[in-house]
Amino acid sequence: MRETIQKLLALQSHDRLIHEANTDWESIEPRREALKSNALQAQKKLESQKQGLKAAEVRRKELELEVESKKNLTQRYAQQQLETRNNEEYRALASQIRHVEEEISKLDDQQIECMEEIETLKVETESFEKTFQESIDSIKKQLEDLQVREKELDERLDSLEDQRDELCEGIDPDALARYERLFDKKGPTSIVGVDRNVCGGCHMQVTTQAVVSSKAANEITTCPNCGRMLYYSPEMDVDI
Ligand SMILES: [Zn+2]
Secondary structure: OHHHHHHHHHHHHHHHHHHHHHHHHHHHHHHHHHHHHHHHHHHHHHHHHHHHHHHHHHHHHHHHHHHHHHHHHHHHHHHHHHHOOOHHHHHHHHHHHHHHHHHHHHHHHHHHHHHHHHHHHHHHHHHHHHHHHHHHHHHHHHHHHHHHHHHHHHHHHHHHHHHHHHHHOOOOHHHHHHHHHHHHHHOOOOEEEEEOOEEOOOOOEOOHHHHHHHHHOOOOEEOOOOOOEEEOOOOOOOOO
16 A cells, blocks of 8 residues: 555646646636736727827817807908998997907917817827837737747646556556545645644644554555545654
């Protein structure tokens, strides 16, 4: 049984490598999704910035057209002034012209504000585009690295599985089946040492009988608390 335990321990070391490679492999897809989601967010942020700039440009054009239409209006009033012979009507037109000119002045101020806003937005958008491009380049690089890593892990897992088949050869089938059932639940701490009467897996005190039995290694001893397989090695300080 000592030999079986030793073989199972070697298998467990190997299964730990498979377990780590699998964990690494399983983390790839979520990392890939996270990177894609970051790229999408960066894209949305840039689009929203560009839309802000576009809206400001539309607003500036609207103000320009409004000023133009009000200037035409003042010209029409001025023409009517020239044509009228009625003093009252002349004064009313003059008042309307002043009123429209005040409106034009306000619109001019708004246009200046709008143009300043556009300038700021243009500078911001350029900076956003630069940041976006840098993010996208970095994300592309990381996605490529992930693809390389995935391929490496695929190959590593294939090779580890082949080596595992070799390691399983000659192991008592019942012991192997027990170990594999345990591994499904406990992972790479299915066979643990018993040190100072304590199970190396659950760290609970085990019975003296379990310690003696693991030391004798005539049969596979299990921890009464967690069910892991126990082994004893001479370098451990067993207090019995
Ligand atoms: Zn235990």
